Amino acid sequence: MMTIAEYIGRFHPLLVHLPIGILLFGFALMLYQKVRKVDVTEAISLAWLAGAVAALLSCGAGWLLAQSGDYEAEAVQVHQWTGLATAALSFLTYAFAKYRWLLASATVILLTVAGHYGGNLTHGEGYLSFGNRPTEASDTTAAVLVPEVIKQDSLVAANQPQVRRTFFYRDQVVPILEKNCYSCHSAKKKKGGLRLDTEAFIQKGGKNGGVLVAGNPQKSKLFSYLLLPHDDEMHMPPKGKRQLTSQEVAILHHWIKKGASFKEEVEVLTPQQPTEVEATAILPLTFPMPSADSAAPPAPTSVSVEQTILSKATQAPDASTVAYFQQRQITVVPVQQGAGYVSANFVNVKSYQPALLTELERVKNQLVRLRLTNQPVRDEELKPLSALTNLNRLNLENTQITDAALAELKQLPKLEQLNLYGTAVTDEGIQQLATYPQLKVVYLWKTKVTSQGIERLKRAKPTLKIEDGQQRFTLPDTNKTTKTQS
Amino acid sequence: MTPHHDEPFRLHTPEFSGLNQQLDRRDFLKRTASGLGAMALGSLLGTPSFGATPILPKAKRVVYLFMAGGPSQFETFDYKPKLQSMLGAALPDSVRKGQRLTGMSANQASLPIAPSVYGFKQHGTTRTWVSELLPYTAQVVDDLCLIKSVYTEQINHDPAITFFQTGHQLPGRPSIGSWVSYGLGSENQNLPSFIVLVSKDASKDQPLYARLWGNGFLPSEYQGVQFRSGKDPVLFLNNPEGYDGNDREQMLGYLSQLNRLQNDTWGDPEVNARIAQYEMAYRMQTSVPEVMDTSQEPDEVFDLYGPGSRDKGSYAANCLLARKLLEKDVRFVQLYHQGWDHHGSLPKGMAKQCKQIDQATAGLLIDLKRRGLLEDTLVVWGGEFGRTVYSQGKLAANDYGRDHHPRCFTMWMAGAGVKSGFSYGQTDDFSYNIVKDPVHVHDFQATLLHLMGVDHEQLTYKYQGRRFRLTDVHGKLVKGILS
Structure with a gap:
């Protein structure tokens, strides 16, 4: 259950915009007075007072939010102290009209720093960094992931055509979690006490218990929450965040269903029975990527020549x-x-x-x-x-x-x-x-x-x-x- | 809270789904990179299919001979000799089990059993029983795969035929042909991949409507195109009088430019469909007259399909035309023959109906076989439901009627991928209930798609927030009939 304190805490991201706006407006009024040579001192004082009070309220709500434990303590520290300093400085700016220019400038700088760290907490680090953001093109669509699977195949297959190595967790699952889940469930921020960035944390689950039941996607919240209606409170990723593609959902389903292995799998192939991974590999492209599986099965009498031909993989025409x-x-x-x-x-x-x-x-x-x-x-x-x-x-x-x-x-x-x-x-x-x-x-x-x-x-x-x-x-x-x- | 504009701007309404698709670069690349726009297997690629192994397609083409109205199984393939001694006896309650009847016979004082007035004989090397009304079909029975245990959920014509053709009893879903055409595209660029032929010689007791071959929510280039007999096989295809081909080409080129502009602005998928259809129509101006022209066919072919085959628009002529279309690798030919709704005077009506279709149907099979087309063409014959064992209305020795009966009826398939000379499923002595191997309409549809190399659970189209399939959420593959 959520306590009242926690509830108030959730208003922090809303409240912070009041001091940001009011304080910046106070600073703008000072510039205005200077340039236009008009007397708005009263208004400037009022703005700094109101901004200071709003900043204090935000600090209070922020402190309550930090208590929820969803955020990494270290990251919160910087934000917390810069935020408090901003509130304090804005009071000083109000009180000492004589040093107002100096104090106001310092407040605005602190405000910016505090705001930046706050933003990092909400949106994840790197939200503002340029060029690093995952783009549409690097989506984990099978078109992209398939060649990777195959590449490993062919490396091994060059010498031992009947062995296939797959590391489904590393190659297919992690990229999905990285892209869609880490911003709230990793070292920096662990909403609901849940981290999804290592095997141990995934196995451990969050505040409300485990999220993974190997072999049973329906019972694994890691999967089932993805399927809840979008307006359901429990739906993941939450409203407004990038949603998983159906391909990604399917990959998670497949992984859990097959036992949610965190290890690399080495399997000996029986030709004619395409493995699951092979089946995914040929799906997204009308023609598949080459697979060097050349071990031909002995043709039983009931199998037509055509089936024998088709059972040997070949490189599709480009x-x-x-x-x-x-x-x-x-x-x-x-x-x-x-x-x-x-x-x-x-x-x-x-x-x-x-x-x-x-x-x-x-x-x-x-x-x-x-x-x-x-x-x-x-x-x-x-x-x-x-x-x-x-x-x-x-x-x-x-x-x-x-x-x-x-x-x-x-x-x-x-x-x-x-x-x-x-x-x-x-x-x-x-x-x-x-x-x-x-x-x-x-x-x-x-x-x-x-x-x-x-x-x-x-x-x-x-x-x-x-x-x-x-x-x-x-x-x-x-x-x-x-x-x-x- | 701050808004999160992580996702590109999307409007999640069906009208904009095409626009969304267009905006989706991945999707765009996926559809064009292979250079096989039409052969997209579009939705198959978009949906995950873990664990699904690809199916080797046995059938490249389908011709579906739809006997609209509900042909009686008693006078065709489902031989019930025990009924002969029960003429006029009441249908036992132990058989009927209180199952629903139509409003037409539910209030009848009695439900007297009406055995078939027509005799049955065993035919072919498989010694299969066939009614004397189908003497020609009997001669090709070794090529047929009879399914005597088909059943449906619908008891009236409109919902039943809609159910068969679209997988749902309410109008609005795409028909089988549209699904196939959408999923597999066409190898022939000059003819539509889904063509519909309606026989003119049948009595039109129950109507057919264009929505039966409609595209539903699929893009409209996948709708069935009806070929008619007479001067204008495809309506409005020919140039207007005094308008020559060059003018037409110029006009279409310009129109296409305008459409493309419109498409770039709005991204409405229907604009794309329109462009595709104009281009197809232009190519059809030469391909259609060519394929419709049967004057080059030798007499021997007309003799094979029977006397009706010289009369354009008749069932027999349509069978001949269907063969020509299949030869051109048209993906799906849907042929309708109406007039099988015999509530009264069934013996007379069945004799007339069977005579209209019997020779041409068998002729089509022979013609496909000797041309080597039967090995990758699937032929389907059947109606939307069967008929009751009891007589609707007065029962006389040589005259009776039969009401609608959805619980069991006979269909057959032949050709690619199905067993030949084979009977599947069994009904009770009254052909009232199924006793072995029931085949639901959705099972039939799933099997048809399977024979074409498509997993019915994978061929989906997202519309109004849901992924739709031909088989809705049902359908099991009928493995027992696969060769």
Whole structure:
């Protein structure tokens, strides 16, 4: 419970503005008298008296506030004595009109000093220093913090790809606390008896008990107070202060939920199961930063080639590469949110140039799907595709390719699906598909292929799913349906 | 107390949310740096997703065949042979359990059981029961994933259809297509990512309204664009008479400059939407006539979709058009077919309705399959609720009606990411209650988003102080139907 004394103490930051204003006004009147040569001595005296009384009242309220223990004693000391000196000097200025100029000047100087220290107490040190203040750009958005996490990863990963070191508390939690909480809860000022600047203090909690229950964010005030409605008295940070971004709230939630560890974690990675940190890392960017996790899992039989490709992290194409293709109407998008692998779609391309296929070199490791549907692509132009070692699905329907192209595409080690409908491939040509290492599905509708050719291919590669587009409806017995309606 | 101006000046009203976004440099960089403005996955990036693993999208496109009015499950897919011997018997209270009925049949003296007058047969290698009203669909049943245990909370058309399309029974939320379009953008720059087709041949017993494909509180470029049959597929898209393309281009260029000025001053997100829409409309002046032109299609294609497919604006023609749009990588095609609200004369009405959609629907599946589109396109078929086992009004041997029934009904999905030749969920012998694997509307929506690679809990939009989702605060992924 708050005592009456404490309550009055809280008026200190309000009351101090009275003496500041009145005393400065008294000084201003003195200057006015001097310059304009008018007699306002009475007014000057009144101003100094009123200012002195107000200063005394502020000192009283300030003393009560200091008793609450929320403030660091040392910082309060300076403010307290300069404040009292200001009050005393202002009385002297009132009383000794003869030395008024000297005393008044000294009062104003002391007033400034006392005010500055008071300001530091309220707003935190460095509030007035120039250029040091955290700016918007250095916000702990994931866009900024992600590379840091990754950097550590790749350092370690260069030699031992299966070990990941993360220091979540130091790298992610501390910056948030520093930016949002330290101004009231650290060495200088410990509101509610709470400090958040070291592990021991966080564990200890404040006057009203602990703030952290490891593993349970809901029970940790460190987290739950952030979610209170903004007008709730207990909401943190208090009204008017910078509020945490949802990303920051999420980071705290995650940290507490995972046990609120204050230590560096070393974990052995099992590939294919992205760790939590990895998941956060790929979130904020459409393309993730590189991660040098190169340990490939042994591919179980049920896992498709595509999943195997995607389970190996790759460096996403940079923004300029994506923009380069965008300018040429080629849509390059990640195949999966946050994946480095991409698909390229030529659906918007109005004037196809063979050179565009050569340009795919820029994403040769990342490209898993390529859609060249309805473009006038010719056999010899497909040569550059053999560099696309991860190409998994290739759409060549309604292009001008022939059997010759099928010899070219044999090079692709990971091709699983090939769409050839509407092309001039023949029975002879498609027999080469039997030698494709991973091919699982092929579309052959509207080609020169006959059922004999398909039979031959099926015998050579029984696992291949062949869609020949020959499914036809059998006409239904219409008499039967109408019968019951009569 | 001294004021703390730590935070940049913000006005926390929805009208200014765009301005706030604009002021937010981080946000701005995030949206533009990758050069994939449209492919923003906008809100996915903004919201924290700890512990969420990215989902591999199976479906790149969706075509949603909406059977407005509530098609009966008894005459289509939910085969209930035991009812045959119960013609006219009263619906047991042990089945009904006092559940609410609509005002149309609540005061009926009795609730006599009406078995389907139409026979069922097993089809395909999976030996799935399909009604004789759907002879063509029966031939592709091995490609379908039937969900016989869908249920909704709404018992009347407007709230039920709004619930299905927007995740909430009251109007005002964005529709599924808008959410998808907002979340995933489009790979085709020349066509809208969300296109709506309404069949003209269906009886318009229950109305459709543009808000069903509205963008709600999302920026308006994500609303569905209706393509009509006839001379003007998209209203007001063509140049006015006597106005040539160059003039138009100049005018639009100048207008865009003015809009940008306005945008710089006010930062209203709707100005951005307007600019985007003008630019899209200009590109659509060439892309739309091209995609709407079916004259180059061979006869064999029209034969596949059935006789109606030559009649522009019919359900069959719209199915053909939907295929053309999907071929162009349009993200979401929403196709409506009305007239399934059979309170009376159901046998006659169902026969007519099924005939209108049966061949074209099956034809669409075959056409998508042979073109290789079915592997990354999701096809959805279904209405807003099912119908009752008892007859509304007089029950005769060959004539009866059925009232609205939200507790169970059948939908199907086909194509990307779902099991084929599969039935999920089960209803009781009266198809009145679900006995196994219930699928709520929100579950269906969550699953649809999942198939497109989106976690339904992550795709949010902040509006009026709250982050909204398609599935509100509900929805579970239906894992059982994923392939």
